[in-house]
Amino acid sequence: MPVPAPRPVLLGVSLKMYFGHHQTLNWARRIAELARTHPAVTSGAARLFALPAFPALVPAAGILTPFGVQVGAQDLATEDTGPYTGEVGGPLLREIGCHYAEVGHAERRRLYGEGDTVVAAKTAAALRNGLTPVLCVGERDRGTPEQAARRTVDEAARLLQGLTGTVVLAYEPQWAIGAPEPASADHITAVCDALRGWLDARSERHPDSAVIYGGSAGPGLLTRLAGRADGLFLGRFAHDPANVEAILDEIRTPAAVA
């Protein structure tokens, strides 16, 4: 039986609300140049995606997608169209070239009161509009890896109940977001292994899905995770493209393996 090809490492970046418009586009140009030239990307060993603020989506997609870097929104409406002032719906996001929509980030839960019902409805909205949800899951308080794994798998199961389609599960322990350091490699791998096992048992419902880690992720972490996560979901440490390059340098390319 042929050996399945290893999954490409998936590196996503959410710019949150950190950058201005021109700053976003300058950053996107640097990332596009990395995607054009870095062997980890050109060999197919790594895939990149970026989630800028809504107004930058169209120009950022114009800069990034020609080099295979997919873009996505940091949020989307539960509804597709109608009288929802200030919201942005999945059909529009799809129309302007989004591939991803992030849902369930801890900041949206904590600051904007989004709970499981809203997060599940946004996940459904993404899937029915052909967008891959980047579904953030993760425990609020620091505990043991076993507790975190149990809680996080339960959360994913709750939020994806009755839904089918490719998803990216972004494991983000809430206590590690905006921190000086990520969670320990042992903690991350225990939870990512549990999420991977859960997804693999549902591969017909959620084909080609990925489990990535976010929460103060930066250079060096992929190496410490030794392939036990499908990639990283980066925040502050991706603001400097040199850090993205350093992370890409950690990924073994087919040429480097041979």
Ligand SMILES: O=C[C@H](O)COP(=O)(O)O
């Ligand atoms: O969306 C990204 C995560 O919340 C991680 O952000 P951070 O790396 O700045 O902690």
